[in-house]
Amino acid sequence: MGYPEVRGHNDHSTTSFTPRFILSERLIHWSTAVCFVTLLLTGSLLYFPALAPVVGDRGLIVEVHIYAGFLVLLPLVLAMIYSPSYSELRLRLLELGTWSEADRDWLKRRMKVDGPSNGRFNAGQKLNGAFFLSSLIAMCLTGLVMGLYIPLPLSARQGATFLHDIGFYLMTIVFLGHIFMVIRHRGSFSEMTFGKESPKLEHRVAKRQ
Amino acid sequence: MVVGGDFPKGLTEIAPQSDVGSNLARRSVLIGLAVAASSLFVGAPIENLISNSASALGAGSLTSFLPGGGFRYYTVTGGYPLIDKASYRLKVSGLVDTVNSYGFDELSRLNQVELIDDFQCVTGWVVKGVRWKGVALADLIEMAHPSKGAKAVNFYSADNVYSESLSLSQVKQLGVLVAISMDNKPLSQAHGGPVRLFVPKMFGYKSIKWLNEIKVSSSQVVGYWEQNGYPQDAYIANYQGL
Numbered sequence: 001m002g003y004p005e006v007r008g009h010n011d012h013s014t015t016s017f018t019p020r021f022i023l024s025e026r027l028i029h030w031s032t033a034v035c036f037v038t039l040l041l042t043g044s045l046l047y048f049p050a051l052a053p054v055v056g057d058r059g060l061i062v063e064v065h066i067y068a069g070f071l072v073l074l075p076l077v078l079a080m081i082y083s084p085s086y087s088e089l090r091l092r093l094l095e096l097g098t099w100s101e102a103d104r105d106w107l108k109r110r111m112k113v114d115g116p117s118n119g120r121f122n123a124g125q126k127l128n129g130a131f132f133l134s135s136l137i138a139m140c141l142t143g144l145v146m147g148l149y150i151p152l153p154l155s156a157r158q159g160a161t162f163l164h165d166i167g168f169y170l171m172t173i174v175f176l177g178h179i180f181m182v183i184r185h186r187g188s189f190s191e192m193t194f195g196k197e198s199p200k201l202e203h204r205v206a207k208r209q
Numbered sequence: 210m211v212v213g214g215d216f217p218k219g220l221t222e223i224a225p226q227s228d229v230g231s232n233l234a235r236r237s238v239l240i241g242l243a244v245a246a247s248s249l250f251v252g253a254p255i256e257n258l259i260s261n262s263a264s265a266l267g268a269g270s271l272t273s274f275l276p277g278g279g280f281r282y283y284t285v286t287g288g289y290p291l292i293d294k295a296s297y298r299l300k301v302s303g304l305v306d307t308v309n310s311y312g313f314d315e316l317s318r319l320n321q322v323e324l325i326d327d328f329q330c331v332t333g334w335v336v337k338g339v340r341w342k343g344v345a346l347a348d349l350i351e352m353a354h355p356s357k358g359a360k361a362v363n364f365y366s367a368d369n370v371y372s373e374s375l376s377l378s379q380v381k382q383l384g385v386l387v388a389i390s391m392d393n394k395p396l397s398q399a400h401g402g403p404v405r406l407f408v409p410k411m412f413g414y415k416s417i418k419w420l421n422e423i424k425v426s427s428s429q430v431v432g433y434w435e436q437n438g439y440p441q442d443a444y445i446a447n448y449q450g451l
Binding site for chain 2: 046047058059093094096097098099126129130131133134135136137138141142145146151152153154155156157158159160161162163
């Protein structure tokens with residue numbers, strides 16, 4: 001009831017199967033994820049006094065952190081630059097990055113409908129994506145100020161460092177939330193990894209219809 | 210519908226949304242840019258406000274748990290040199306009449322000076338009101354009797370890589386400490402213990418860690434970070450950007 005008919009693969013009468021996430025989407029997700037986790041781990045090693053002595057070669061960790069920082073948004077940026085206007089990938093990315101009335105409504109009666117509000121994503125998932133996009137941009141820029149010794153007043157460097165610290169805490173919290181949601185919705189991991197929905201989720205979707 | 214027929218299934222509903230809804234992706238990019246840019250202007254005042262109000266409430270130790278509070282630990286080699294306090298010797302040599310060498314206990318029996326100062330890193334982080342205790346560097350140099358051509362003091366770390374320097378007049382003016390204690394605790398290994406330098410009014414990179422040799426000289430060595438472009442005159446007040 002009221003469930004948008006946008007999941008092509010739920011239409012069992014057709015033979016065409018559209019995975020929830022196509023290969024290019026999954027590649028973008030996982031390459032970004034690898035960079036992000038690398039940043040989180042190397043950042044923790046550099047930041048926490050208790051972890052710092054564990055590191056053998058701090059210089060190497062710093063370099064890994066900086067390179068991962070340069071790479072983390074690259075897959076998404078390349079996809080947005082090189083995917084043609086109406087290609088499947090571009091439309092799929094735009095779907096995640098488009099806020100609609102339905103999303104606002106979903107947010108208002110949050111959690112009552114446990115599924116996509118309009119298309120493949122619900123408002124929470126879209127906000128998750130938006131949060132990571134915003135904060136990765138902010139982290140990359142403040143990281144540049146910190147790491148490349150850009151000639152700026154000292155207070156600006158202090159401010160950038162402060163935001164980078166806060167960003168670290170916020171992103172860690174939201175990232176753990178993301179992991180929590182993956183655990184709660186078992187099928188989502190295989191959707192993002194293999195492109196298929198798990199039988200469990202399909203069963204759930206079928207039951208709802 | 211704006212778009213044609215061979216559209217991937219499940220996506221036909223999406224494209225026209227851009228005219229009903231606002232573009233979340235574009236907004237996210239702008240927010241990210243705006244937050245990063247504004248942090249350059251308001252980040253430092255906010256951080257100072259937080260740490261000041263925390264210490265005003267008597268929760269000074271709390272600031273080390275706040276984002277941005279506390280030290281970052283740097284080393285330019287793999288890991289921290291482990292120095293045995295019992296066998297540690299601090300050598301004072303170079304252009305002096307008397308070459309001296311002090312064990313840790315001998316240092317702690319010398320006249321101790323205490324001072325409270327912020328520890329300001331050139332990369333932007335700062336730890337407010339750190340309590341340092343140790344021997345005045347000027348005393349150690351005085352006891353070695355610098356010879357005529359002495360103009361500079363060079364410092365060498367037990368990591369065998371890091372070095373720093375000050376002019377002899379800076380040593381006298383600034384009240385530089387050969388520190389053996391920080392915030393009423395012995396210096397930890399990560400903080401450069403058992404003995405490090407603390408140079409007030411200058412950036413942290415001057416305050417060499419794991420100090421094991423002080424050499425009076427006719428000229429200043431170019432320190433580790435100074436070889437990488439940091440100014441040799443590291444006065445925080447004179448900072449012009451790197």
